[in-house]
Amino acid sequence: NRCVNMIAHLFHSPLGEADAAVGVGTVGSSEAIMLAGLAFKRKWQNRRKAEGKPTDRPNIVAGANAQVCWEKFARYFEVEMKEVKLSEGYYVMEPHKAVEMVDENTICVAVMFGSTLNGEFEDVKLLNDLLAEKNRQTG
Structure with missing residues (x-):
């Protein structure tokens, strides 16, 4: 717990x-992706049951540049993987495209801090803002 608290304060x-x-x-x-994915799935299942x-139809949204472990998580834990195709010359997930793929069964949108293709960061702020707006509109 000490390390977790130190990291929380660092960020x-x-x-x-x-x-x-x-x-x-x-x-x-x-390992972090597997544990996070399971936590997302269980939280989603509990809310849906309530x-x-x-x-029975959870999904995750991730760019085609996502770490392969996201695909493994989806396969191992029976979660649909919705892959956001990349654009020519733009090698990270485009937030607007990702949000279009989100539905009531989406348990998370996976973003990369350091794309496996070129090390580029995805636009997490824009993605968060778009997801917050979609959530306000659709619940």
Whole structure:
């Protein structure tokens, strides 16, 4: 927990002085993706069950440049992988295209901080703003 709290403070997490960050240490990015994916899936399933909705068709949205572990997660844990195709000369996921693919069964949108193709960061701020707006409109 000490390391998790240190990382939370490093990234300016909005915790109060007495609050403890929640997280888990992993050995690498693949393990982190698997654990995060499972957490996303379980949270989505619990919410859907509480709403009386089906829980058998979760999906994730990720760019074609995503780390292969996202594909493995989808395959291993029965989650549909919606792949955002890349554009010529633009080798990261385009936020507008990603948001168009999001639906009520989307458990997460995976972004890359350092694309496996060229090291470029995806526009997380724009993606967040677009997703927040879609959520306001559709719930």
